[in-house]
Amino acid sequence: MFHTFVVYVENKPGVLSRVVSLFRRRAFNIDSLTVGRTEKDDVSRMTIVTEADPDQARRIVANIYKLVNVLLVDDITGQPALLRDLALIKVGATQETRSQVLDLAAVFKARVLDIASESITVELTGGEEKVDRFLELLSPYGLLEVVRTGIVAMRRGAKSPLVALKAELGPAPAEESDSVSHSV
Amino acid sequence: MGSGSTALTGARILWECLEREGVKTVFGYPGGAILPAYDALQHSSIRHILVRHEQGASHMADGYARATGSVGVAVATSGPGATNLVTGIATAMMDSSPILCITGQVGSKLLGSDAFQETDITGVTLPITKHNYLVTRAEEVAPAVREALYLAKSGRPGPVLIDITKDAQQGTCAFDFEAAAPKMRGYRPDLSPAKAAYDKALAMIAAAKKPVILAGHGIAISGAEREVQAFAERACIPIAMTLLGLGHISASHVLNMGMMGMHGEAWVNKAIQEADLLLAFGMRFDDRVTGNLKSYAPNAKKIHIDIDPAEVNKNVKIDLALMGDLRNILLELLPRVEPASRGEWIEQIHKLKGDTAVRDIQNLPDNGHLYAAHVINDLWRETRGSDAIVVTDVGQHQMWEAQYYKHDHPRSLITSGGLGTMGFALPAAIGAKVARPDAEVWVVVGDGGFQMTMAEMATIAQENLKVNIAIINNGYLGMVRQWQEFFYERNYEATPLLNPNFAMLAQAYGIKSHVVKHRSDVVPTVRAARAHEGPVLIDFQVEQEDTVYPMVAAGAALHEMIRRPNPIVETAEDE
Numbered sequence: 212m213f214h215t216f217v218v219y220v221e222n223k224p225g226v227l228s229r230v231v232s233l234f235r236r237r238a239f240n241i242d243s244l245t246v247g248r249t250e251k252d253d254v255s256r257m258t259i260v261t262e263a264d265p266d267q268a269r270r271i272v273a274n275i276y277k278l279v280n281v282l283l284v285d286d287i288t289g290q291p292a293l294l295r296d297l298a299l300i301k302v303g304a305t306q307e308t309r310s311q312v313l314d315l316a317a318v319f320k321a322r323v324l325d326i327a328s329e330s331i332t333v334e335l336t337g338g339e340e341k342v343d344r345f346l347e348l349l350s351p352y353g354l355l356e357v358v359r360t361g362i363v364a365m366r367r368g369a370k371s372p373l374v375a376l377k378a379e380l381g382p383a384p385a386e387e388s389d390s391v392s393h394s395v
Numbered sequence: 396m397g398s399g400s401t402a403l404t405g406a407r408i409l410w411e412c413l414e415r416e417g418v419k420t421v422f423g424y425p426g427g428a429i430l431p432a433y434d435a436l437q438h439s440s441i442r443h444i445l446v447r448h449e450q451g452a453s454h455m456a457d458g459y460a461r462a463t464g465s466v467g468v469a470v471a472t473s474g475p476g477a478t479n480l481v482t483g484i485a486t487a488m489m490d491s492s493p494i495l496c497i498t499g500q501v502g503s504k505l506l507g508s509d510a511f512q513e514t515d516i517t518g519v520t521l522p523i524t525k526h527n528y529l530v531t532r533a534e535e536v537a538p539a540v541r542e543a544l545y546l547a548k549s550g551r552p553g554p555v556l557i558d559i560t561k562d563a564q565q566g567t568c569a570f571d572f573e574a575a576a577p578k579m580r581g582y583r584p585d586l587s588p589a590k591a592a593y594d595k596a597l598a599m600i601a602a603a604k605k606p607v608i609l610a611g612h613g614i615a616i617s618g619a620e621r622e623v624q625a626f627a628e629r630a631c632i633p634i635a636m637t638l639l640g641l642g643h644i645s646a647s648h649v650l651n652m653g654m655m656g657m658h659g660e661a662w663v664n665k666a667i668q669e670a671d672l673l674l675a676f677g678m679r680f681d682d683r684v685t686g687n688l689k690s691y692a693p694n695a696k697k698i699h700i701d702i703d704p705a706e707v708n709k710n711v712k713i714d715l716a717l718m719g720d721l722r723n724i725l726l727e728l729l730p731r732v733e734p735a736s737r738g739e740w741i742e743q744i745h746k747l748k749g750d751t752a753v754r755d756i757q758n759l760p761d762n763g764h765l766y767a768a769h770v771i772n773d774l775w776r777e778t779r780g781s782d783a784i785v786v787t788d789v790g791q792h793q794m795w796e797a798q799y800y801k802h803d804h805p806r807s808l809i810t811s812g813g814l815g816t817m818g819f820a821l822p823a824a825i826g827a828k829v830a831r832p833d834a835e836v837w838v839v840v841g842d843g844g845f846q847m848t849m850a851e852m853a854t855i856a857q858e859n860l861k862v863n864i865a866i867i868n869n870g871y872l873g874m875v876r877q878w879q880e881f882f883y884e885r886n887y888e889a890t891p892l893l894n895p896n897f898a899m900l901a902q903a904y905g906i907k908s909h910v911v912k913h914r915s916d917v918v919p920t921v922r923a924a925r926a927h928e929g930p931v932l933i934d935f936q937v938e939q940e941d942t943v944y945p946m947v948a949a950g951a952a953l954h955e956m957i958r959r960p961n962p963i964v965e966t967a968e969d970e
């Protein structure tokens with residue numbers, strides 16, 4: 212099953228390589244990883260999608276917390292959240308097919324960025340499945356070049372984990388689950 | 396220096412910070428990129444011990460740390476100096492040992508240019524340090540040193556490395572010790588379990604008929620020796636020790652069964668396999684401890700007390716985890732745990748033990764052979780009641796030491812468990828002796844491993860350290876030979892050793908030496924060594940093709956042990 216983690220890290224040199232090195236060393240696979248700035252200058256935010264069973268997911272969280280520069284890990288898998296992937300797609304389009312491609316783009320609310328004599332380049336933002344589906348429909352026209360950013364994610368609702376960061380730093384307090392009760 | 400700030404070079408700030416943090420000794424080796432720091436040593440009261448190879452420096456720092464619990468410090472230059480530290484860093488990482496490594500680095504302007512002796516040591520050590528720093532400005536030195544020391548020893552301890560560029564050492568800045576206090580937003584080593592978890596643990600313990608405590612290295616790290624013993628006594632729970640747990644509960648305690656695992660005693664492993672509750676206290680279910688996981692303690696519920704949440708459910712499926720410092724957790728549990736007697740279970744364990752034909756090896760006739768087990772058992776008898784520290788290397792002798800030397804004091808055994816680093820013993824013993832100069836220190840080392848770091852005899856001589864070296868000389872890379880004997884049809888490929896004359900070698904360093912070939916000479920020679928003021932090396936020329944029993948073969952269940960065929964090497968029991 213795919214797990215999505217939002218990881219808040221101190222904005223310091225080398226932090227990305229620490230996170231990536233951890234996944235490599237522990238033999239966890241990364242499906243996608245994005246990193247970017249946040250509303251706070253000194254905090255960066257990563258969204259990591261990885262294939263893991265619940266036990267592995269718990270271990271991944273516990274291991275990420277062992278990195279000293281990590282402030283907070285939020286496993287948003289199965290939570291109400293917004294997940295967005297951005298794709299730039301260059302698709303083949305001749306005189307005959309151009310309007311079909313443009314129609315598809317309109318249906319998907321993709322932005323047309325460039326039209327050339329034999330291609331159209333569009334930008335699509337959306338959930339991963341929407342992007343997958345769009346690419347599938349475009350593929351008969353010939354996908355000349357595709358780039359996707361990977362997922363960025365945010366929980367729904369007003370609360371930002373960063374606001375609560377001071378209070379909640381480090382692993383959350385142990386949940387009282389019936390089987391295993393530990394602090395991740 | 397008072398409070399407030401003074402202008403100092405990065406190099407001087409380095410020593411000043413270490414000194415104020417309580418560091419008294421460092422182990423190191425100079426070179427170009429660390430020279431500014433060495434030059435600044437003249438202003439510091441810190442003692443510098445010159446090693447003969449940087450691997451020795453990191454093992455010495457490790458031995459220092461394991462003997463005391465305080466951070467051991469190693470210093471090296473850039474490039475080859477730094478990479479030579481790596482084995483010692485990985486060793487400390489595996490066994491949660493707090494060390495700080497300081498390396499020089501080329502000037503910050505040259506970083507990334509493949510400059511002379513430039514190695515990306517923070518990159519190299521990323522997976523084998525708890526954390527590391529690349530310091531490029533004098534201003535960063537003090538915060539890095541203070542953070543690094545705090546990181547190394549807090550929470551689950553481990554190695555931390557600071558790589559300091561030459562210009563950061565030479566540069567000058569305002570130094571304010573107080574202002575450099577650690578401020579780490581993301582680092583929270585102080586976990587504690589939920590209330591409900593304590594209640595649940597107590598209920599599970601009360602319900603258990605056949606509980607066993609699995610006592611690990613975390614006991615010493617936490618300083619929970621007394622609490623574990625009190626807990627075991629109150630609830631009447633027998634204790635099994637990991638290799639790194641040995642000594643933290645006295646071997647002579649009635650509830651202490653001895654070592655578990657691959658070369659643990661059969662009754663200990665059987666007790667674990669038959670248990671209905673395992674209480675893991677600061678141990679991480681290493682594969683040498685569990686044997687085949689599928690058949691590991693199948694009837695037992697498992698409670699894991701550990702400071703590192705990443706250890707929970709890693710190897711063994713846990714029923715209840717209490718995450719936090721062992722001592723703190725036991726202090727909560729102790730007043731609430733129900734006193735019990737568990738007579739039946741204790742009796743059953745005694746029966747298991749009886750069935751392994753325990754015998755005092757001391758009473759066996761001298762048949763002209765010198766067995767390592769005898770050497771080690773005699774060494775134990777001679778040093779008993781003293782505060783002796785035994786530092787072992789890796790191999791057969793290490794396992795015989797664990798079996799036949801009965802450790803009664805915490806931190807009296809120092810050994811590389813997780814990485815199994817040959818060459819560890821001699822330098823680690825130097826670190827231990829420097830840390831605890833009043834303690835008697837013995838090195839128990841194989842003829843193979845000794846040759847990996849024997850250059851450190853020069854360090855012993857130069858520092859005039861009273862370290863006693865017992866080489867268990869079997870003419871083989873014995874542990875590997877044993878595996879070849881069991882699993883590779885006795886094809887002794889690359890395991891026989893042609894050794895130098897160790898006694899003469901010692902003399903060349905000015906170290907007194909003896910050769911022992913007969914059992915009757917063991918005790919007198921150990922006595923002579925103890926009586927001698929300076930360092931001593933004893934070359935114990937033992938039976939060459941002797942085997943460590945019992946043994947759980949890789950992949951076998953914990954109770955399926957290969958048992959001792961030969962009565963000469965039956966388990967030691969006290970008179």
Ligand SMILES: Cc1cc2nc3c(=O)[nH]c(=O)nc-3n(C[C@H](O)[C@H](O)[C@H](O)COP(=O)(O)OP(=O)(O)OC[C@H]3O[C@@H](n4cnc5c(N)ncnc54)[C@H](O)[C@@H]3O)c2cc1C
Nearest residue numbers: 611612613617637638656657658677679702721812813815
């Ligand atoms: C040749 C050879 C043979 C070996 N055979 C055996 C064998 O037969 N039996 C055996 O037991 N070992 C054996 N070993 C050693 C084995 O590989 C492991 O090193 C050892 O079992 C680890 O012991 P440990 O889990 O107690 O210690 P560590 O690996 O040091 O683990 C310590 C644990 O304590 C936790 N901890 C740290 N601080 C605290 C705290 N304050 N509070 C709570 N928890 C804390 C840590 O998070 C960690 O989980 C052998 C090694 C070699 C080289």
Ligand SMILES: Cc1ncc(C[n+]2csc(CCOP(=O)(O)OP(=O)(O)O)c2C)c(N)n1
Nearest residue numbers: 790791792815817841842843844872873874
């Ligand atoms: C640095 C290193 N290299 C290789 C090994 C593999 N190894 C484990 S035990 C052993 C043999 C040790 O021989 P010796 O030091 O003579 O001790 P003995 O087993 O004979 O007591 C070897 C080679 C190791 N543990 N460490």
Ligand SMILES: [Mg+2]
Nearest residue numbers: 841842871873
């Ligand atoms: Mg040998």
